Every structure is written in structure tokens, then in C-alpha cells.
Amino acid sequence: MNLHIIKIGGNVIDNSENLHRFLKDFAALDGYKILVHGGGKVATQLATTLGIESKLVDGRRITDIETLRVVTMVYAGLINKNIVAALQAVNCNAIGLTGADGNFILAKKRPVKTIDYGFVGDIDDNSINPGNLKNLLDAGFVPVFSALTHDGAGQLLNTNADTIASALAVALAKTYQTTLIYCFEKKGVLQDIDDEDSLIREIDPERYEELKEKQIINGGMLPKLDNAFTAIACGVKAVIIGKADELGLLKQNHSFGTRLSTRI
Amino acid sequence: MNLHIIKIGGNVIDNSENLHRFLKDFAALDGYKILVHGGGKVATQLATTLGIESKLVDGRRITDIETLRVVTMVYAGLINKNIVAALQAVNCNAIGLTGADGNFILAKKRPVKTIDYGFVGDIDDNSINPGNLKNLLDAGFVPVFSALTHDGAGQLLNTNADTIASALAVALAKTYQTTLIYCFEKKGVLQDIDDEDSLIREIDPERYEELKEKQIINGGMLPKLDNAFTAIACGVKAVIIGKADELGLLKQNHSFGTRLSTRI
Structure with a gap:
């Protein structure tokens, strides 16, 4: 069975119209699916007010x-609960x-070295319980994860949503044909960062090495893609990096944005 | 199979020590179980700060x-999430x-008559989806409900936790031997409201009529008990009204506080 794990960030969450269009496309996807969301600006705004x-x-x-x-x-x-209510409204x-x-x-909880990050959680290969999640998916539910974990001793921990999404994908790759999708503000990996028409549609590990050598991929995109190829090496079928408002193309074309996999 | 549905209110939630003792007793209960919680003072405090x-x-x-x-x-x-993390810490x-x-x-959404209650949700006989809940219980999960519902069109609604608990009990009474437990600040229904030693241990409908006639039960306790006997008439095995910190007695004595049922 196919499983799509999709991560959305603040750029989708902060705009109600974008979010609802995205959720409609998400609801329309066939097969098993999991949504992972970050926080957006609301947390910073509330913290400031308080x-x-x-x-x-x-x-x-x-x-x-x-x-x-x-x-x-x-x-x-x-x-999280507004996303859930919106998904229920479109029969998801x-x-x-x-x-x-x-x-x-x-x-x-992240150990204190030079910096004390506070209540931040790091996850590893044993963090995810795939059996429990499989029970939930098999019972017909669509999990929507916010970026929080726990330490098993009663403490909630703030955890990076990108990391949660890739850890879920790796943990479930043994059970499902898993595709991990990162939605961000660009159309995907671009040849020229200022030109949205310069989308690179597919990258395999060989091409990735070339693109790094030519410095076409650099900066903030490097850790994202390194993590993506690690997930693929751990059994995830493909990683897609693209724009949330193009998710609808996935159903028609089986891809959108940039598709990373072991072989083109 | 036995199912316990337990509702706790602000008097338990607002005191961390009480809450943790209660959650330990809750975790120790055998069979299926569901927790329903209200809000406590925190919502009012946050609203005031904002x-x-x-x-x-x-x-x-x-x-x-x-x-x-x-x-x-x-x-x-x-x-909700701090209760969940605390329950996970005691293997629930x-x-x-x-x-x-x-x-x-x-x-x-409650219709506006003389008063506009705003985003408040009313529930009726068709509000609960027992099949969906059965799937979740059968998959080994222990549901913890906060006092929110939705209208199916994307709108969250604030809903009374007592009402949620009794609606869940009635909806699940066909499938499970269901006991509904309301934890509140007193030991149960008292002969003399100022004397905690005057606990009435059991009430059946006949006794209830007597107690009402003698005005031993009156005021705020009346709607609580009316609702309880309605739930019993709809198939709930028993309703217990008692103190959260005596929940531990349930395992030993199969009851605590005041037990309401069709027959003593």
C-alpha cells in the first residue's frame, strides 16, 4: 500500500486560503497518508503578547x-485542531x-553542551513505534502530527517538524511504499534560485553529487537534501520537495516539484 | 467487555499533585476506558492575560x-497533551x-434565542460515531477527550464536558458494559451537604424519588442526577458520582462515592 507523509510549514499555515486549498488536495490523495505541520507565526505572536x-x-x-x-x-x-476540523469538513x-x-x-531531551535549548526533543532510530501507527492507519484514521514529542516520563518536548516527517517516513518504509513530501515556499529545487521556471524535476544520488560540485545546490538546501537522501537510503521510495499549492498535481502526474529517488 | 468513562473537572486539573494521583489510579483500571476533562481555571487566566x-x-x-x-x-x-504525556509515563x-x-x-452550534452563546455546540442522539470509537478502543488506545466538538463544516465548538461524557456512555452502552463516573469536589451524594460522612452509597430510581421528595437532593445536584438516570435508562450500567482521589477504591470495591443504577 502507498503511504504519503506530507510536511507543511508556516508559509502554508499562516494563510487561511492557501491552507484550505492545500487541505482539500491532501484530502483527495488516495492511499494512506499522514500530515505533519510546524507552527507558523502564531506561536511567536502569542509569546510576544504574553x-x-x-x-x-x-x-x-x-x-x-x-x-x-x-x-x-x-x-x-x-x-492542529483547526486543521483536523477543516479536514473533516472535506471527508478526511x-x-x-x-x-x-x-x-x-x-x-x-537535547543534552546541554554549549547551548541549553530547553525542552527540545531529539529523535533517533528507536523513537517511532510503527506498530501503534499501523493500528491507527488500518483503523481508517489520517494522523495529523504537530511538532511535539514526549520523553516517556511525562515531559512534552518541542521537536523539529521536518525531522518528525522524515523519521515517520523511515519507520514506516518497511510496511508501506512510502513517499515523503516537503512543502515549502519554492516550486522545488531550482537551477537558479531566483527563477521559478528553472525547476529541477528529478535528482538521483549521482546527479546530487554533480549539483553540489557545481554549487547549484548550496546553503539551506544542503541539509534538507542530505536528510532526504538519507531517508531514501533507509527505504523511503521517494522524497518530493515542492510548493503546497501544487500538491494537486501529484494525483494527476504522480509527482510535482523536485522528486528525489535512488534512480531517475 | 467493561468500559469506564470518567469525567474530571477543574478541581482535579488545577492541582498538579491531585491530577497525577488521579491519573495513576485511572491508568490502573482494567478494561476499556475513556477520560473526559473540562478546562479548569487556566482558560480564564489566559483569557484575562490576553x-x-x-x-x-x-x-x-x-x-x-x-x-x-x-x-x-x-x-x-x-x-489535554499534558494529561496524555502523564498517562504515557504510567504505561497508559x-x-x-x-x-x-x-x-x-x-x-x-447552539441556535440564538434570547442569548447568543457563540461557538457552543449541542449534541444529540446522533452526535457520536460509536463505530469509529470502537475501532480506536480495539486498536488498544485510551481516548482522552477535551471539551470541544465540531460541526462537520470546519468549525470547532465549545461543549460541556459532563454532556460529552454522558453522550459517550449512552452511545457505547450497546457495545460495552458501560459505567459512567463523574468526579467532583464532594465524596458523592450526601444526606447532609456539610457532612462528608453522610454519603449515600447507592441510589436507584425509587430511592431517587424519595430523596427528591424529602428535599435531601436539590439545587445543582438535581440536573446532574436527572442526567445520570437518563443515561441509565438508555443502557448505561451504572453512574458513579464521587471524589477523584477515591477512584483507587473502584478497583478494590467495584464502587466508590455514590452509585446510581436501575436496582440496588
């Missing part, structure tokens, strides 16, 4: 206890989750 | 769009839900 300073180190949020309360309210409450039997629910994603 | 006025009419919260955002964050996010495979998740509880 007088909680948002501290970022290298783009990563330091999650003190007050910030954890905010992200738990915004990610698992406000955003969504069920909104964190990694604590069903013990689906067990994380470890 | 400058949103809490409007109550006859003790019922008017839920405008801003208040709905607050209760969605607090009930479905903060309280909890899964935190609203009525939107899995389309478990479909409500209707």
Missing part, C-alpha cells in the same frame, strides 16, 4: 518552560496528534 | 471567536482528542 521573549540560536527556538506552554497551546491546540477522517499520543514518537 | 473578557450567563461561558481560540489552546493543547496508551478528531462527536 511577554515571553522568543530566543533563537542559529534559527532554532530555545524552548524554556513558558515557551513550551505556548507551543503546546498553539501547535497541538489551535493549529483526520485525527490530531503529538508524539505523546499513542506513544507514537518518543524523544530525548 | 485582555479577553470572560462572559458567563447562568454559569455558562459565552464563547466568542477569541474565547474559542483560548479554549482550543488550553483544553485541546495545554491540558492515551490518545488526546477533541470531538473533531476521528469525527467522534458531531455537534450543532
